[in-house]
Amino acid sequence: MTATIIDGKAFAGTVREKVAGHVARLKEEHGITPGLAVVLVGEDPASQVYVRSKGKQTVEVGMNSYEHKLDADTSEADLLALIDQLNNDPAVHGILVQLPLPKHLNEDLVINSIDPAKDVDGFHISNVGLLGTGQKSMVPCTPLGCLMMLRDHHGSLSGMDAVVIGRSNIVGKPMAQLLLGDSCTVTIAHSRTKDLADVVRRADIVVAAVGRPEMVPGDWIKEGATVIDVGINRIDAPEKGEGKTRLVGDCHFDSCAERAGAITPVPGGVGPMTIACLLANTVTACCRANGLAEPEGLTA
Ligand SMILES: NC(=O)C1=CN([C@@H]2O[C@H](COP(=O)(O)OP(=O)(O)OC[C@H]3O[C@@H](n4cnc5c(N)ncnc54)[C@H](OP(=O)(O)O)[C@@H]3O)[C@@H](O)[C@H]2O)C=CC1
Ligand SMILES: Nc1nc(=O)c2c([nH]1)NC[C@@H]1CN(c3ccc(C(=O)N[C@@H](CCC(=O)O)C(=O)O)cc3)C=[N+]21
Numbered sequence: 001m002t003a004t005i006i007d008g009k010a011f012a013g014t015v016r017e018k019v020a021g022h023v024a025r026l027k028e029e030h031g032i033t034p035g036l037a038v039v040l041v042g043e044d045p046a047s048q049v050y051v052r053s054k055g056k057q058t059v060e061v062g063m064n065s066y067e068h069k070l071d072a073d074t075s076e077a078d079l080l081a082l083i084d085q086l087n088n089d090p091a092v093h094g095i096l097v098q099l100p101l102p103k104h105l106n107e108d109l110v111i112n113s114i115d116p117a118k119d120v121d122g123f124h125i126s127n128v129g130l131l132g133t134g135q136k137s138m139v140p141c142t143p144l145g146c147l148m149m150l151r152d153h154h155g156s157l158s159g160m161d162a163v164v165i166g167r168s169n170i171v172g173k174p175m176a177q178l179l180l181g182d183s184c185t186v187t188i189a190h191s192r193t194k195d196l197a198d199v200v201r202r203a204d205i206v207v208a209a210v211g212r213p214e215m216v217p218g219d220w221i222k223e224g225a226t227v228i229d230v231g232i233n234r235i236d237a238p239e240k241g242e243g244k245t246r247l248v249g250d251c252h253f254d255s256c257a258e259r260a261g262a263i264t265p266v267p268g269g270v271g272p273m274t275i276a277c278l279l280a281n282t283v284t285a286c287c288r289a290n291g292l293a294e295p296e297g298l299t300a
Contacts, residue, residue: 218255
């Protein structure tokens, strides 16, 4: 079987169009412009690229973007003071603190200081608990983007065997919760999983969120399975010239595509959907904050 390629970049475009429509309506009918604040501590180059593209897309859909760049040695008290200010700013509907944070900052403490209603990453313990109990919450952007692509491709996911490789709080665990919410039979694999190949071979849906370049080979993939590759790994590409690099996923694309029914590419798969879902969450947060009906099809 040769897989259908799930075009996350194109899908993200349709999500952004919907978001832009809601933003326009909020402005015209209610005089409200949704605002997203992004906080970046330190100068990690990959994070800078990512934050810049978020800011650009935020403005493109008509929302206000507020970027706060803090020195790598910013104190926890100063960061918490900024978050408090953003929590109390009525022009800010969504707050994202770029992770990972420098080592001297307590990530849990920082995340849990964000107003859960503005926590567009869905990382606050309150949102994690709401998601785990099937209540309305802010849903983490990367897993939400993966779910949207899966639903779009399959319609119902009910009864499918899903394997999530990776158990991080930002991808693996919330992904598993969403798949469970859609009535999949869910297995979460990780670095201590005994026979990963065997576990993956059972799956109708494989979500790989590990951070190891091309670690999943095609012969682990059940014929016709859907492969969602969350990994974004930059590796050397000497074939492109001296010092050049390229991005690859956690799955070996060519061999997986030979067996899968559908697969997301890297780049152009989950990454663009993540940013589109961040914008979607910001509109959702803005509607909720103003007691307005929230947009349909943009949440889980
Ligand atoms: N597209 C996007 O928008 C996003 C992409 N990413 C990318 O997704 C990947 C994962 O990110 P994140 O969840 O933050 O990563 P983490 O490093 O937090 O988690 C990685 C997980 O993979 C597991 N793991 C590590 N080695 C193996 C192995 N050999 N076999 C099985 N499992 C293993 C770890 O297991 P254990 O818990 O036992 O250590 C851990 O649970 C990265 O490439 C990252 O860049 C991340 C966020 C967003
Ligand atoms: N609080 C917080 N929330 C996050 O959601 C978050 C974070 N911190 N820290 C880092 C990770 C990583 N992440 C990406 C999102 C989009 C792309 C993306 O759009 N990637 C493009 C390629 C970009 C390129 O060319 O470098 C693609 O896959 O096509 C990548 C990575 C969000 N993260």
